[in-house]
Amino acid sequence: MSILLSEKRMPEKELMRDEYTKTLIDIAQDNENIVALDADLVKAIGMSPFFNAFPHRSFDVGIQEANLIGVAAGLSSTGKIPFAHTFAAFASRRAFDQIFLSAGYAKLNIRIIGTDPGITAEFNGGTHMAMEDMGILRTIPGITLIEPVDSVMLKNVLKQIVDPYGVFYIRLFRKNAIKVYEEGSNFEIGKAVELRPGSDVTIIASGIMVSEALKAAEELEKEGILARVVNIFTLKPIDKEAVIKCAEETGAIVTAENHNIINCLGSAVAEILGENYPVPMERVGVDDVFGEVGPIDYLHERFGLTWQAIANKAKLVIDRKTKGQRQLSSNQIQSH
């Protein structure tokens, strides 16, 4: 793994979905077993260039997500490597049993692309807003769950999931991501990425919350707080050693994710800490409520997915560390 960080962290020029399509075309040119499937969202993910380039290896099943996953799994049993796309909400909530049994339990070999995770569903609103996709899919034994941060990581990671055998889920933001990584970065699936050193607290972030975490760390530094920032882009298998190391070295953890705080990054980190190295921790994420419609800036504020929320929790968790671990967490205080 070798990482080059973007200094400016500006919105990327290219849409994430276009990088996905371009990369999959590259991969498919070298590997004739690559097959693309969709459930009437080819245009939404911009996959028409792939469908035009490989008409005999592209299937739009129509609006049938259960069939989408079943057909993909069946294709894989004949040696194909299917990439099946639908919105994250449908991939996880609607086709869960098919992913669990037809793909996971049957030990077949498919890749699922779930787009518009969490608040990035924006104007499609609550029905389309997957705050729980990773949490649902995390319960499937052996599945690999990946959330690319920007197009550099997406391209790099996509190429790595062609040859390994199994069920892979890519949680994909379709639009212009904030550029965190520079071209030439090379990632290792299952390994956390340290983006910034720090000794007072570690902020572990994923997806669109990585840039918020970096901003929070910069603001905290102005107040003399040294926050380490770590990007966990592979939720499963999670980099347990990295989490324990952060707990040992900084003694306080904040997680930040564009997901329900139940059963995704915050939960996974809490499980590791609880069993191995308990330190005070706080979670930034959607606090177990349904999504709603609106522009992305509004939704960041509405669900507390902001650098300010991260910075506040960082101070709180450092305070708890300083005063001793038995101090109540902010979540407990709210519920009392």
Add this chain to the structure above:
Amino acid sequence: MNNLQKNNWEQFAINIRIETLRAIGHLGFGHVGGSMSIVDTLAVLYGGVMKVDPQNPKWEDRDMLVVSKGHAGPAVYTSLALKGFFPIEDLLTLNQGKTHLPSHCDMNLTPGIDMTTGSLGQGSSLAVGMALGNRMDGRDNTTYLILGDGEMQEGQVWEAITFAAHQKLENLITFVDYNKQQLDGYTKDVNDMGDIAEKFRTFGWNAQAIDGHDVQMIYEAIQNAKKAKGQPSAIILNTIKGKGCSFAEGSLNNHHIPVTQEQIEEAIKQLS
């Protein structure tokens, strides 16, 4: 097909019923009804129609079978054992810990099982994907799918049916074990699926409805299905749940039942 072949299949079907009942009897309970009703089709398929190699179960160009009504596993295992995929004695390990013969079909445990099934409806899409993949690779083979009639109530089945017709999957032949019963009673009382053959036709399939216990008719229906070009084929098997098993045939509650040694011995005596 000559009389000798017909007699062979009929004898094969009797042997499948006997050994399946022995396996379920050894355990003391099991899916008797839905295993017995599909036996004659399995006898024709594994009696020579399906291109398979017991010495090489994963042979790429083989014909493939998806038993979406995965609870018919015991009858499929017996067919495979009698065909030589694994020793007959293994059948007595049915559903025991560490067995390679679980109640529902598992491609990773049982030599000769082509797809893992159990959650009803899912085998339909899996079979469509397999037929699609086989066609993409130009394999000269057929993918067979066995659905239960109760299973036709699952929405996913109809998703797969529309997509298979749209893809003109003429290398896919679907059997529906129309035994008219499901766990909770008669399908017509629970949620009537009406004229299933007509539904398939409306959805763009070639469809035949035949006596599902007549091996000659089953064979001929498969040959007819293979002649259908540009569309997948369905064969509706008019069957009796529990067929050939004296204590189960004709009973409304025979989906998953306890059995005694006396019942099994009596049933086997009548079959012999």
